[in-house]
Amino acid sequence: MNSGGHNALWTRDAVSLAALIAAGAVTAAQVVEAHLERIARVDSEIGALTTVFAETARAEAAAADRGAPTGPLHGVPVTVKNNLDVAGSPTTWGVAGCGQAIATADAPAVAVLRRAGAIVIGRTNMPDFATRWHTDNDAAGPTVNPWYPTRSPGGSSGGDAAAVATGMTPLGLGTDFGGSLRVPAAFCGVASLRTTPGRVAVASSLPGPAPAPTNQLFAAPGPLARTVRDLSIVFEVLRDSADSRDPGWLPVPDAPDATPPAVAVTLGDDIDPQVRAAVLGCADALERAGYPVAELDPPHLGDVAADYGRLVSTEVVVQRRDAMRRFGGAGLNTFVDAAINLFPPLDLAGYMTALGERLTQRAAWSQFLAEHPIVLGPVSTELPWPVDYDLGGTAQVATMYAAHRLTIAANYLALPAVTVPAGVSVEGLPIGVQLITAPFAERRALRAAAHIEAAFPMPTPISPATDPTMRCPASSRAPAGGSDAL
Numbered sequence: 001m002n003s004g005g006h007n008a009l010w011t012r013d014a015v016s017l018a019a020l021i022a023a024g025a026v027t028a029a030q031v032v033e034a035h036l037e038r039i040a041r042v043d044s045e046i047g048a049l050t051t052v053f054a055e056t057a058r059a060e061a062a063a064a065d066r067g068a069p070t071g072p073l074h075g076v077p078v079t080v081k082n083n084l085d086v087a088g089s090p091t092t093w094g095v096a097g098c099g100q101a102i103a104t105a106d107a108p109a110v111a112v113l114r115r116a117g118a119i120v121i122g123r124t125n126m127p128d129f130a131t132r133w134h135t136d137n138d139a140a141g142p143t144v145n146p147w148y149p150t151r152s153p154g155g156s157s158g159g160d161a162a163a164v165a166t167g168m169t170p171l172g173l174g175t176d177f178g179g180s181l182r183v184p185a186a187f188c189g190v191a192s193l194r195t196t197p198g199r200v201a202v203a204s205s206l207p208g209p210a211p212a213p214t215n216q217l218f219a220a221p222g223p224l225a226r227t228v229r230d231l232s233i234v235f236e237v238l239r240d241s242a243d244s245r246d247p248g249w250l251p252v253p254d255a256p257d258a259t260p261p262a263v264a265v266t267l268g269d270d271i272d273p274q275v276r277a278a279v280l281g282c283a284d285a286l287e288r289a290g291y292p293v294a295e296l297d298p299p300h301l302g303d304v305a306a307d308y309g310r311l312v313s314t315e316v317v318v319q320r321r322d323a324m325r326r327f328g329g330a331g332l333n334t335f336v337d338a339a340i341n342l343f344p345p346l347d348l349a350g351y352m353t354a355l356g357e358r359l360t361q362r363a364a365w366s367q368f369l370a371e372h373p374i375v376l377g378p379v380s381t382e383l384p385w386p387v388d389y390d391l392g393g394t395a396q397v398a399t400m401y402a403a404h405r406l407t408i409a410a411n412y413l414a415l416p417a418v419t420v421p422a423g424v425s426v427e428g429l430p431i432g433v434q435l436i437t438a439p440f441a442e443r444r445a446l447r448a449a450a451h452i453e454a455a456f457p458m459p460t461p462i463s464p465a466t467d468p469t470m471r472c473p474a475s476s477r478a479p480a481g482g483s484d485a486l
């Protein structure tokens with residue numbers, strides 16, 4: 001196959017590539033080479049990858065072609081965010097000073113993807129310390145949104161999202177502590193799965209202090225892809241990531257729903273009209289697929305977002321603020337200062353009280369999800385932000401927190417969520433929605449997301465846009481929309 005044609009290998013999703021390789025229609029070497037060529041062609045405009053393992057990937061592809069298929073991702077390329085260990089490569093966290101932090105072993109999620117046959121083709125860009133909703137740092141510079149270069153690609157898994165959107169890889173592996181998978185997926189027009197914390201084993205081979213309590217409770221790794229089908233295949237691989245380094249890994253089965261479960265649609269008070277229309281359009285698609293749908297707000301969304309902010313702000317000040325000042329860039333520190341001003345750190349008694357009260361909020365959501373097992377809503381109530389919007393001071397950071405309150409809630413409550421594209425705005429900006437469900441019910445959200453994907457297919461992979469108004473075919477698509485009432 002010609003790597004530059006309409007049916008080029010870099011345009012195919014992971015499941016299709018694995019099937020072509022298994023059938024002998026193409027080789028793993030051809031697939032890897034097509035993606036390396038695509039990286040060479042477009043990444044100078046995007047800045048999605050910080051390291052390309054060209055020779056290693058070629059050698060692994062050649063070995064894959066000599067042997068029998070090893071799993072459902074045999075020969076399929078994947079990129080990995082810079083805060084997850086890849087053996088022999090530095091885990092930089094987007095920080096220049098971590099360039100010598102060479103991992104001696106793969107992170108559990110990376111290891112299980114390799115066992116399934118995936119080939120790690122590169123490391124991806126992220127904001128320093130994974131702490132902004134925009135991808136930029138002093139070590140590698142910014143990642144550009146391939147749809148609209150003056151708008152943010154999101155963060156902190158922005159490098160993976162942009163790479164997937166432009167065909168540099170069919171799969172990315174990232175993490176989500178405060179929307180870090182879902183925000184870039186929504187802003188770059190791709191899909192993502194935030195797994196339930198504990199579902200995928202997490203560990204690092206590098207020395208250093210243990211992650212802060214909120215990181216242990218709120219964060220989870222997961223894939224980015226252009227199709228829900230790919231997310232589902234990767235999820236089945238990741239759920240077998242048992243690793244003795246992570247005592248918190250939980251092998252929990254999830255039972256299928258006998259009938260489509262009820263969906264609660266939440267919009268929020270201050271929501272961009274186009275985002276509102278997109279969410280309602282997705283609700284209509286689910287209703288046509290047989291899901292009972294009602295417009296209902298889950299409990300205490302504003303309180304949950306504020307509780308998240310206070311807990312994280314406290315831990316940053318106590319554990320990481322000095323390191324951020326020493327090693328982080330100006331953008332990171334400007335954002336963190338504004339966030340701390342928005343959420344002043346708690347004293348010890350306040351922190352313990354806030355952490356304990358999380359159980360009350362989780363119980364309220366658990367009862368809500370028992371009646372409405374899926375919550376459908378926006379990833380952000382606003383369209384993708386202008387680049388560096390998060391550096392505009394406390395008021396603008398407050399606006400971002402409010403826009404992401406549903407996204408933050410899933411982290412605070414340790415819930416899984418799937419992000420799926422829901423169309424393109426009249427300006428040419430992707431709009432993403434998310435489906436949140438109960439712990440360890442990822443398949444439920446993935447099945448519902450597939451109906452939305454069928455109703456609102458995206459033209460990814462795309463070529464980077466230098467003039468967003470000339471986007472094709474996205475500019476010819478109708479904006480995301482739906483009825484004004486359920």
